[in-house]
Amino acid sequence: MKNQIKYTEEILFNNYMVSALGEEYVHSQIPFFIEKKLCENMKYYAEEVNRISLEVLNNINGKHKDLLKYFDDFPLKKMIFSLRCSLSPMYWTRYDTFIDKEDNIYFSEFNYDKPCGQKEINIAEKCDFKGNLNKGFIERLIKFLLDISEEFCDSSEKMNVGFLIDPCHYEELHHSYFFKEIFKESKINIIPVGNNNLSVKDGYVYGFSKEKIQIILRLFPTEFFHEINNIEEILDSFNNRKVLILNDPRIIAIQSKGFFAYLWDLIKKDSNTLNEHDKDIIRRCIPYTEILDKENAKEVLQNKDRYVIKSSLGRYSEEVYIGKSYEEDEWKEQIRYILESKKIHIVQDLINIRQEYTYGPDYKNRNTPILAYGNFGVYIMDRKVEGYLVRWSRELLTDDNYTWMSPLGKDEYPLKIERSNIINEEKRQEIYEELNEELSFKYDFTGAYTNSNEYISLDKMIIKRSLFNEIENVGSKFCEILKKIYPHIQSNLELFGPILGIPESLYNVVTKSSISKLCALGRIDFVVDNFGNLKILEFNSETPAGIVESIGINSILKTRFDVPYDNPNENLRESIKSTLKNIIEEIKKNKSVKNIAVVTSWYYEDIYNTKIISDIIKECGDFHVIFGNIYDMKVKDKKIYLYGQEIDAIYRYYPLDWFYYEEEMRKLIEPLSVEEYLINPGHTIITQSKALFAVLYEIVGREVLNNDEEAFIKKYIPYTSLEKDAILSNDYLAKPYLSREGEGIVSNFETIDNDKDYIFQDRVNIKPLRMNVYSSIRKEEKFQFPIIGAYIAGDKVAGIYTRIGEFITDVTAKYISSYIE
The missing domain is CATH 3.40.50.1760 (Glutathione synthase, substrate-binding domain superfamily, eukaryotic)
Known part of the structure; x- marks a missing residue:
C-alpha cells in the first residue's frame, strides 16, 4: 500500500x-x-x-x-x-x-x-x-x-x-x-x-x-x-x-x-x-414507516429502542432521532418538541444494522482493525445501479465529521461457514454432548470445553475445491524449498543457530538428525486474505495440534449431518502411519528398534494428540510402544529409559528447545546428541523457527533459489525480517522466534518485550467470518478469523485442521470441521 x-x-x-x-x-x-x-x-x-x-x-x-x-x-x-x-x-x-x-x-x-x-x-x-x-x-x-x-x-x-x-x-x-x-x-x-x-x-x-x-x-x-x-x-x-x-x-x-x-x-x-x-x-x-402523529407517538414513547424519527425533508443526518440513543426523559421531551414543531416527521422501524469488520487509517500510516456500521451508497443512473460507496461509522448514525470510507468489492471468498440445521438449542446441546462422549471413548478426548466455552463448532467450514488444490500444491512446493534449504542450515548451525533462536546446546542434536523426511508430522498454517489470496503464516513442524479433531470429528460430523462435501482428512491417519513407518525403518538401518517411547508433557490436549500417535505407531510393526510423560524419562550410562525400560526410538510431542529451557530435561541432550532417537527428527526445529521466513527473504536474490522459488516466496509468504526495515509495512506483527499458540505475538500498536527475540512480519488482513460462539451461559455471534492448517506427513499435504478465533489465534480458538466443495 x-x-x-x-x-x-x-x-x-x-x-x-x-x-x-x-x-x-x-x-x-x-x-x-x-x-x-x-x-x-x-x-x-x-x-x-x-x-x-x-x-x-x-x-x-x-x-x-x-x-x-x-x-x-x-x-x-x-x-x-x-x-x-x-x-x-x-x-x-x-x-x-x-x-x-x-x-x-x-x-x-x-x-x-x-x-x-x-x-x-x-x-x-x-x-x-x-x-x-x-x-x-x-x-x-x-x-x-x-x-x-x-x-x-x-x-x-x-x-x-x-x-x-x-x-x-x-x-x-x-x-x-x-x-x-x-x-x-x-x-x-x-x-x-x-x-x-x-x-x-x-x-x-x-x-x-x-x-x-x-x-x-x-x-x-x-x-x-x-x-x-x-x-x-x-x-x-x-x-x-x-x-x-x-x-x-x-x-x-x-x-x-x-x-x-x-x-x-x-x-x-x-x-x-x-x-x-x-x-x-x-x-x-x-x-415500515408512518407519519408521526399523536396517536402513534404513544407507541414510540413506550418502545423507543425500536424506532427512529426523521424530518420528511431533513438532510445531512440532521433532524434524525434514534430512540435507543436517548434516555427516557430526553426521548419524551424530544417527541414533544417534534410534535409541537408542526413539521412533518416520519417514524420508522429502526434497522438492526449488522456490524462489519473493516480497517480505518490512522496518522501513523497504519490501518486499524475496527468494528463499524456500514452505510452503503448504491448509486443509480437512469434505471441501473452503476456504482457503490460506503461510509463507515462507529455509531448507528452516520456523522460526516467522524466517518471514513474504503474501496468496495464483490466477495468471491473461497471460504464459507455453513450452519448445521439443528432444530433448537436443546437439540444442539444434546448433539454436542453425544459428540463429546463419542470422542472421549474413541480417542480419550477431553478438550470439548475451554474453560466455559465450547471448543468444537457443529457448523462446517466449506473450502472451495480450487483453494484446496492450491493449498496442496503450495504446501508441497513449500516443503520442496525447505528440503533444499534446511540441510545447508543444518551444516552451518554456528552461523544460523543464533539467527533462528536455536540454543547452542542443541546443535549436536540437530546435526545428528539423518532422517530424510522433512518432518514426521507437521502443519503449515495458511490464511486467506481480504482479496482471496492464500498466504503462509508459519510451519509447526514439531508439535502440530488438532490430530484427534481432524481424524475424528470430521468423520463423525460428516456422517451425523450427512455432509455432501468431501472430507479432506479421509486418508490422514494412513498418511501419518506410512510416514512414521518409513522414518522408523530409516532409524533401524543404524540400530535395533524394539522399544519406542511416545511421550509428551501431561497437558490435557497434548495427551490425547500424543495417544493417537502412539496408537498409529503400534500399527507400524512389531514394536513395544510405551506411552508416557516425558518428564518421567531417565538417563543412565548415556542411554534413555522410560518406566524402567531402555528406549530405542522416541516420538516426542514436545518442543526440542524445551529440552534446553527446562532444566530437568537437559539430561536428555547428551544421549540425543550421540545417537539417533528422534522419530520427529531434531532438524525440525529449523523449520519450526519463525525466523526461517526472514532467512528465506534474506537469500532471495543471492542465487540460492531459482526464479520460480523466489517468486513463490514473495507470493505466498508475508514479508518477514529480523529488524524493522524500510520494506516492512507499517501494519506488522512481531512474533517470538519459537512461540506457539499465538503466545507473545504483538501488533504494531503494542509494546514489544525487549528481552525476547522477534521476527517482524507484514500483517495479513485476514477476512473474518461470522459464526455463533457458544459457552455454558450464552450464545454470541462474533467475527472469527479462520486459520487453515495443512498437515504435512513427510513432505506432502495429508489433511486439514481448521481453527477459528481472534485476530491473533490463541488457546481460545475453536475447532471447525472442514470439507471440500
Whole structure:
C-alpha cells in the first residue's frame, strides 16, 4: 500500500477533495468485500424500488397526487408541481443502504435531489483489485450525461452545462471542479454557477449573463430554490424545454422521507395503484414507516429502542432521532418538541444494522482493525445501479465529521461457514454432548470445553475445491524449498543457530538428525486474505495440534449431518502411519528398534494428540510402544529409559528447545546428541523457527533459489525480517522466534518485550467470518478469523485442521470441521 499521507495528498489534488483536519483518516486503502449474494440483492432491490419510485413520480399529479401531502410545503412547491413538461431523465441518485443482522437489505433514504459521492466512488474505482465494484464508473457517468445532453440539445457542438451549487458549501464547489476536470475532453463544458449567477433572456438561461446554458446539473436542494435569482423565469424556461434541469426538481417528492410512509400506506390500504409484486418489494427492503402523529407517538414513547424519527425533508443526518440513543426523559421531551414543531416527521422501524469488520487509517500510516456500521451508497443512473460507496461509522448514525470510507468489492471468498440445521438449542446441546462422549471413548478426548466455552463448532467450514488444490500444491512446493534449504542450515548451525533462536546446546542434536523426511508430522498454517489470496503464516513442524479433531470429528460430523462435501482428512491417519513407518525403518538401518517411547508433557490436549500417535505407531510393526510423560524419562550410562525400560526410538510431542529451557530435561541432550532417537527428527526445529521466513527473504536474490522459488516466496509468504526495515509495512506483527499458540505475538500498536527475540512480519488482513460462539451461559455471534492448517506427513499435504478465533489465534480458538466443495 501507499504511504497514507502521500495517498491522502494524491486524493486531495487529483479528486478535488476538501482539505480538513483529520483528512488522513478518511480514505482507507484496504477494500471491503460485500458478499456476492448481498451485492446482487442490493442491485436488484435498488433497481426495482427506483422503478417503482419513478412510476409514482410520473403520476404525481394523477393517481399519486396524495404523495404531496407527505412532505412539508416550501416556497415554489405549488409552481414546481404544476409544471407540465415531461420529467427530465433521472441522471443520478444514491440510496442509503444497510444490511441488517439477518442479512436483509434495507434502504433508509433516497438521495434523488442532490446526490454526492461521485468523487469518492472514483477514488475507489482507481484501486486495483479483483472484484472492484466500481470499475468503469466514471466512464459511465460521463457517457450518460453526454447521451442526455446530445438528445436534448440535438447538437454536435460544445454544450454548456451549468453546475449549480451553493458557493457557501465548499464541498459542492470542489465537486463542480471535479466534474469540469472529468468532462474537459468531451463535448460538455462544465460551468460552475451559484444561486446569483443565472439569468434568463428571451426564454433562455445564461450563466454570468453571457454563457448560454443548455442544461443545469444541480447540487442545489429543491426546497431552497427560492434562494436562486430569477428562479421563476428559469422554471418557465424549463417548462418550455429551453433548458433541462437535472435532476428534475419534482423529484423531491420521492426524495422526501414521507415517501416511505406513503408507500406503506398504499400497502396497508391494499391500494390498486401498486401491483402485488411491487408491494412485496417494498415490504422486503423498506423499513415500515408512518407519519408521526399523536396517536402513534404513544407507541414510540413506550418502545423507543425500536424506532427512529426523521424530518420528511431533513438532510445531512440532521433532524434524525434514534430512540435507543436517548434516555427516557430526553426521548419524551424530544417527541414533544417534534410534535409541537408542526413539521412533518416520519417514524420508522429502526434497522438492526449488522456490524462489519473493516480497517480505518490512522496518522501513523497504519490501518486499524475496527468494528463499524456500514452505510452503503448504491448509486443509480437512469434505471441501473452503476456504482457503490460506503461510509463507515462507529455509531448507528452516520456523522460526516467522524466517518471514513474504503474501496468496495464483490466477495468471491473461497471460504464459507455453513450452519448445521439443528432444530433448537436443546437439540444442539444434546448433539454436542453425544459428540463429546463419542470422542472421549474413541480417542480419550477431553478438550470439548475451554474453560466455559465450547471448543468444537457443529457448523462446517466449506473450502472451495480450487483453494484446496492450491493449498496442496503450495504446501508441497513449500516443503520442496525447505528440503533444499534446511540441510545447508543444518551444516552451518554456528552461523544460523543464533539467527533462528536455536540454543547452542542443541546443535549436536540437530546435526545428528539423518532422517530424510522433512518432518514426521507437521502443519503449515495458511490464511486467506481480504482479496482471496492464500498466504503462509508459519510451519509447526514439531508439535502440530488438532490430530484427534481432524481424524475424528470430521468423520463423525460428516456422517451425523450427512455432509455432501468431501472430507479432506479421509486418508490422514494412513498418511501419518506410512510416514512414521518409513522414518522408523530409516532409524533401524543404524540400530535395533524394539522399544519406542511416545511421550509428551501431561497437558490435557497434548495427551490425547500424543495417544493417537502412539496408537498409529503400534500399527507400524512389531514394536513395544510405551506411552508416557516425558518428564518421567531417565538417563543412565548415556542411554534413555522410560518406566524402567531402555528406549530405542522416541516420538516426542514436545518442543526440542524445551529440552534446553527446562532444566530437568537437559539430561536428555547428551544421549540425543550421540545417537539417533528422534522419530520427529531434531532438524525440525529449523523449520519450526519463525525466523526461517526472514532467512528465506534474506537469500532471495543471492542465487540460492531459482526464479520460480523466489517468486513463490514473495507470493505466498508475508514479508518477514529480523529488524524493522524500510520494506516492512507499517501494519506488522512481531512474533517470538519459537512461540506457539499465538503466545507473545504483538501488533504494531503494542509494546514489544525487549528481552525476547522477534521476527517482524507484514500483517495479513485476514477476512473474518461470522459464526455463533457458544459457552455454558450464552450464545454470541462474533467475527472469527479462520486459520487453515495443512498437515504435512513427510513432505506432502495429508489433511486439514481448521481453527477459528481472534485476530491473533490463541488457546481460545475453536475447532471447525472442514470439507471440500
